[in-house]
Amino acid sequence: MNLKQILAKAKNTDNLVIGSGALDECGSLLNSYWDENKVIIVADTNTWKAAGEKLSVSLKSGGFEILPPVIFTVPPFLLADYENVRSITSEIDKHPDSVLVAVGSGTINDLVKRAAFETGKTYMCVGTAASMDGYCSSGAALSSEGRKQTMECPAPRVIIADTDILETAPPESSAAGYGDLASKLTAGADWIIADFTGDDPIDSSVWEIVQPRLEGWLSSPEKLAAAEPEALSRIFEGLNFSGLAMQVLGRSRAASGAEHLFSHIWEMSGHLGADGNPVSHGFQVSIGILCVTALMEEVFSKGAEEINIEKAVDIYPSWPKRAAEIEELMGALPSWEEYLAICRKKHLEKDQLLRKLQRIKGGWEVLSSRVWSRLPSYREMKNSLRTAGCPISPEDINLDRQTAIKTYAKAQCMRNRYTILDLAYEIGILNDCAMGIQSNSEYLYR
Ligand SMILES: [Zn+2]
Structure with missing residues (x-):
């Protein structure tokens, strides 16, 4: 299956764009997938600096109305706390005719994912680090009243990664992405075992999305450590194909x-x-x-x-x-x-x-x-x-x-x-x- 075929089968995500300068495509993608002309960007102070600000200027010049962004101050460490979802939903309540754009990685994406769901919206995610496969997975890992749980919510409708931005992410976040992608090797071995025992037969069309491509994606850890754009792009692609495979299968x-x-x-x-x-x-x-x-x-x-x-x-x-x-x-x-x-x-x-x-x-x-x-x-x-x-x-x-x-x-x-x-x-x-x-x-x- 190529990307187009995978996206056609994926439950929530309609497009995945990865490449140098991909940020400039946000405007045309917003026009293609949403009717709204007003945009609320959600970022933290780091991702705002890395991509949010530039995105806001580019969208404004493309004719979009940029509403006051929701920017979480870091440090301290931004927690995936349900309270933070409320800060986003309260902005949408003020502007129900707006579209949400998450600019960040794991936590920002999870907060916006849930906020979009609660307000009956779909959203766009601009990934700023190739750090985990949760971009296009359904559900958000949030803590509420001191307890971490996976809350129901669909994956973003469109995901964008600009390798010029991924390059500027802290090296440990790309390394974390490598680890999360390498986990598909052990996950694959586990599925082989479960298939063999009859507990969970392999779905070969889903298997084909991730497993045969893994060696290629994981092939140059040294290039990833040197933040080479091609290596970053491969990891981001692998992580998101894994997320799409979960969407196609309907479970992780x-x-x-x-x-x-x-x-x-x-x-x-x-x-x-x-x-x-x-x-x-x-x-x-x-x-x-x-x-x-x-x-x-x-x-x-x-x-x-x-x-x-x-x-x-x-x-x-x-x-x-x-x-x-x-x-x-x-x-x-x-x-x-x-x-x-x-x-x-x-x-x-x-x-x-x-x-x-x-x-x-x-x-x-x-x-x-x-x-x-x-x-x-x-x-x-x-x-x-x-x-x-x-x-x-x-x-x-x-x-x-x-x-x-x-x-x-x-x-x-x-x-x-x-x-x-x-x-x-x-x-x-x-x-x-x-x-x-x-x-x-x-x-x-x-
Ligand atoms: Zn993971």
């Missing part, structure tokens, strides 16, 4: 696997970087990728003969015992009862588990070779992430290694989406593998 399986669950656990635990600010999504995911790749190596270094079905069925807990384990693991997280419900759905009867494990054991070599046809080794993954400027050990994101290791068991409880965590859990080796990773000096160190 297309772009998110177990590595994202690690990131979600740390985020929900309120984990902060050494500077006291939240760690970027892409950086948390980078460590999640390494945790997952290490687990893939631990699991698939075993031969089929090492899978002890009898033992796995024997140690698989009854539901009451499992429920107690989940409370122990997840009890400190907000709304932990949700995970109890999720795990209840995943819980198998012993005879179901027996049949499933027989199938898995029977095709073990095939599964292993499919996974490794998708996934680079831990060492290769670590090298690429390091070259791109991503963190490569938990310490790099202010997380101690022990906490990272303890996350395996928690991440497995988080979502009803089959991943390597579930496979290892059902085979009865998840905890042993986590211990194996802990005692291996190759894994999760700088």
